[in-house]
């Protein structure tokens with residue numbers, strides 16, 4: 563690799579981008595790419611959106627940081643808006659998805675501790691899930707390729723197959739504090755929870771007095787056509803982790819909680835130097851300005867339908883290469899019989915940026931504000947690329 567001073571935790575292709583505009587990224591050598599991965603569901607309003615750029619520039623010229631020793635007005639407003647548009651009563655801000663999950667995991671344990679049940683510390687996660695790369699979040703997801711060599715024992719986490727309510731019920735003990743799951747699994751393979759599953763999980767949690775935490779870092783913030791994906795399932799979680807799309811590209815994470823859970827997080831229980839800083843929360847507010855505009859989420863749903871139909875047509879044209887279309891909203895996966903890594907690199911040669919998920923899924927996470935013509939362009943690049951692979 564050329565970048566020998568960077569640890570080898572990633573293996574990016576050679577291309578270096580110079581700037582972006584809307585749904586496109588432009589390389590230093592002048593190539594133009596249609597960005598259908600959005601920095602992994604982060605740049606939901608594309609690149610260099612004027613409202614986001616202006617907000618960041620304005621805040622940058624005022625002040626950047628004061629720490630949580632002082633009130634941050636933009637953070638108070640952003641928390642208020644997230645609360646207004648969700649189940650939650652209070653919000654904790656961090657800088658990333660993993661931190662949002664960590665905060666929620668701590669809350670689950672602290673809730674039972676404060677309520678006289680300190681023995682309730684274990685948390686049940688789902689197979690094939692992803693919650694970040696810190697020690698607790700890799701333990702929560704339990705993916706052996708992420709945990710290998712990093713800790714001994716189970717760190718207080720149990721795991722069950724995603725979607726199997728009987729196995730979940732069997733895993734609950736009098737030491738269980740709560741359950742963490744992604745309403746639509748992202749890294750694991752762009753897989754929505756089966757119909758009715760989240761409702762059953764909610765019922766189980768109520769029966770056993772345990773907490774339900776949803777990780778909406780990838781599937782939240784408008785990605786599925788609702789502000790949060792749990793809304794589709796008609797349930798109320800106790801805790802929700804958000805990040806990625808919340809900052810539109812500026813690092814921010816948020817852990818949302820109901821009052822009874824938030825009540826445990828008193829002075830001294832948790833903190834973050836950068837969390838909720840003026841730059842991040844100003845941009846978060848600007849993202850919400852766009853997301854909550856009348857009709858925006860409905861347009862996401864319409865575009866999602868158009869893209870889904872187009873992908874199904876392509877699947878039918880190339881059934882030997884693509885065997886399934888899956889996902890929800892603008893969080894879509896194509897199940898491939900060929901290597902997903904190779905397909906991604908072929909698509910990039912044809913100027914479409916996509917990602918992978920699981921072992922055999924091509925992942926598409928286009929900007930939420932994309933146009934019909936960009937959908938057509940992506941579909942035609944996909945068709946052309948599959949044709950050339952089929953030979």
Ligand SMILES: *Cc1c(COP(=O)(O)O)cnc(C)c1O
Nearest residue numbers: 658659660692693694748779780
């Ligand atoms: C990306 C992601 C995370 C981790 O977010 P980071 O910002 O990388 O720490 C956690 N959960 C889900 C579902 C994610 O997609």
